[in-house]
Amino acid sequence: MKFKADEIASVIQTEIEDFRGQIQTAEVGRVIEVGDGIARCTGLSTAMAGEMLEFPGGIRGLTFNLEENSVGVVILGDSLKIKEGDEVKSTGRLLSVPVGDAMLGRVVDPLGNPLDGNGPIMTTDTRPVEHEAVGVAGRQPVKVPLQTGIKAVDAMTPIGRGQRELIIGDRKTGKTAVAIDTILNQKGTGVKCVYVACGQRAASVAGVVEVLREHGALDYTIVVASSSADPAPLQYIAPYAGAAMAEHYMYNGEDTLIVYDDLSKQAIAYRQLSLLMRRPPGREAFPGDVFYCHSRLLERAVKLSDELGGGSMTALPIIETLEGEVSAYIPTNVISITDGQIYLEPDLFWKGIRPAINVGISVSRVGGNAQTKAMKKIAGSLRLDLAAFRELEAFAQLGTELDAATQQQLDRGYCMVELLKQPQYEPLNVADQVIVIYAGAKGYFDKVPVADVQAKEKELLSFVQTEHADMRDKLIEAEALTDEVEEALKSALEAFVSRLDSE
């Protein structure tokens, strides 16, 4: 294609002719102190709390402290380029980020600037980063399940659309993996996903983006990245920016999933800002309003009422604990805000039980409401059975002679633990989960040696998919284990067992 030089020249000429330079009016102030990502300014007498300011060179700032004689500003950019005496302009706008379909598949910083080198983002829609959560009347109970594709989670700590489920655990226990699997499992469900990386290593963010891209999940996902090299103010606003991007879809009646990875790093960034702003330190040197910092963020995750379009935002905040200390300040705060937690343990992880979910203390306060009927029916007793198994296992370790019934219960337990293991990036359809757990709980795997259970599970699933696809389709369609489906499932499982026996 060849450009027509005349045409372009005339377009530019009309642009210039139409341009009426208006007198720009702005409130200004001056920087009297700058450093460590914050600035103190005089002037700006009408600045609002949370207003966006502009420093020379287009660097943006956010009013944080309004004091008697000065304004404390956090700098959302390179604070080294700002000098004492520089002019600060108020913009009269609250901090907002671009939203919309153009953001899908992109990796952006917390201000919405692209980081992936795929050119500018073409969208005119914006939303304020800080937005008040919906009130009581605008909500409805969480009833629709959000399938994570992880057997242990969907069976025992089910997550509903609009729920806040905390993923908590020490470093290297697979917290991000649980969240990423959940995003991968949303493929084809119409759920839009936002992954907020807050204070993560840039390398691990790049890794996550690559995994999402490989599995085709980036098409419905926005990645908001602020690495640990970014200034603290950017790490602090990243979760709010991600929430604003998800809210855009939620208020348009769509379902969204947002992952905050992780909020302990955000709390640390907020602590840094607050201490530099000379706000008084409290427990663990966190400022007094660190609870509000997280509660107002997580309160934005809702299931909207039908009048508001019925959209939802499901939040999966992640908290990293130190040496399993869940009674530290930030973990207890976030545990009390969320509707349940998935607790990951290093001991289980190293024993090879992955995902390393501690079933005993992981809960979902929304519970069975957010499960399909089929899953509810078969998983109802699973948690108690596993608890009984753990007790029995501890008892059996004493080397006591066991009667046949107890031994069988123990073997069934080992088999179930094995069945709940699941490799990374392989989320399962809920129907497949139902089939596997049903088979395990009803003893169809009893004769399989524990070491072979995972291999036989795969065989079972491919067997069902190839030879009993109609039964599986019915199960997917009905979402319930009707008598008819159950009979079909039983006969399929019997056929599978007899095939195993004949091998």
Add this chain to the structure above:
Amino acid sequence: MSEQLKTRPDQVLEDPGALAVASQYARSYLSAAASQDSGDAEEELGSFVDDVLAGHPDFRALLTSDSVGRKAKLDLVDRVISPRSSEFFVNFLKVLIRHGRMELIDEIREVVIRVREELANQQRVQIRSSQPLTDKSRQRVVRQLKDKLGFDPILQESVDESLIGGLVIQVGDTVYDSSLRTRLKTLAGRLTERTLYEIQSGRDRFSHSD
């Protein structure tokens, strides 16, 4: 005394906390002067700062230094200032010395001038232009400011060639910017914004075969 090293750029404002304290002293000084009917308090303060302190930096250092005791400072004021000034002003100086606020004297004087201007419905206006203002344009600016904002402007002019043309007027914290530099910047921004979409779609046309 050795020559003072310049450590801060001129445009930096004084500590806002100190300014708030100075403002308190200045307002008290003026209201006390008004109630006691003690002549032209403002002129006396101005002359003290301009003629006495500015003319004798060593004397200023004596009055503001921490190494000179309060008693010594008060005695100094008694010996040097008392015979040549009103009793009211000497009392004011003594109050400043007793409270250790002598170094705020310049700020206090600034605030006193501001307060007087406020009472006379005057306000300072900073005007930046690319070329020095002519008398005619200056009169026009003054007249327009008076019409629009309703006070007598005191113009503080400066020349900034990088503006290219037009004026930047600052009243208090508000800046009215009609300079050519800013207009060109806005135009450039608008042109890129409008054409960005075209550029992007043109690029997409090359990268996608359909």
